[in-house]
Amino acid sequence: MILDAFPSLPPALLPTIAAVALGESRRNRPLAQALLAKHGLARGLAEQGLTDGRGEIRAASASWLAKAGDAGAVPAIRTALGKAKREVPRAAMLNALRDLGDDISADLAPERLLAEAKAGLKGKRPPALDWIGFDQLPPLRWPDGGAVDPIVPGWWMVLVNKVKSPDGSGLLDLYLGQLAAD
Helix, strand or coil: CHHHHCCCCCHHHHHHHHHHHCCCCCCHHHHHHHHHHHCCCHHHHHHHHCCCCCHHHHHHHHHHHHHHCCHHHHHHHHHHHHHCCCHHHHHHHHHHHHHCCCCCCHHHCHHHHHHHHHHHCCCCCCHHHCCCCHHHCCCCECCCCCECCCHHHHHHHHHHHHHCCCCHHHHHHHHHCCCCCC
């Protein structure tokens, strides 16, 4: 990108570059984000993106803040996480908080994961998962030895299907990390 060679960004182009940095283009977004980071404009714009109405943009903004490595962004991410209802932005925000050194153990506590599973399974299970024997899932344990309620891993399987990503858009790795190693 030619703008990368500029000693400073032309003020007239900042709105356009910001729009690309928070836009939906997975190819151009990282280029614009890197350009804005080079000129010290990343954090403010990324924090603004946490309030965008589109989940993909909120998720990209959280990942951008994590990549920037500025722990000062933790309060803004925490605020956005408190309002997050969708799984993909929530996963990005939890991963960003973890990457920035924030303690996310309370966000992944067994009682919270159970409440999330109960809420997530209120609706009908997707027909695409009819072949899975939910009653045959192996028993799991928390690190303290307590049994994991079977609806929790059942919800995780529904979640993976819901977000159309085998890793649950980053949530599954976080969740599995809360289990006993065996």
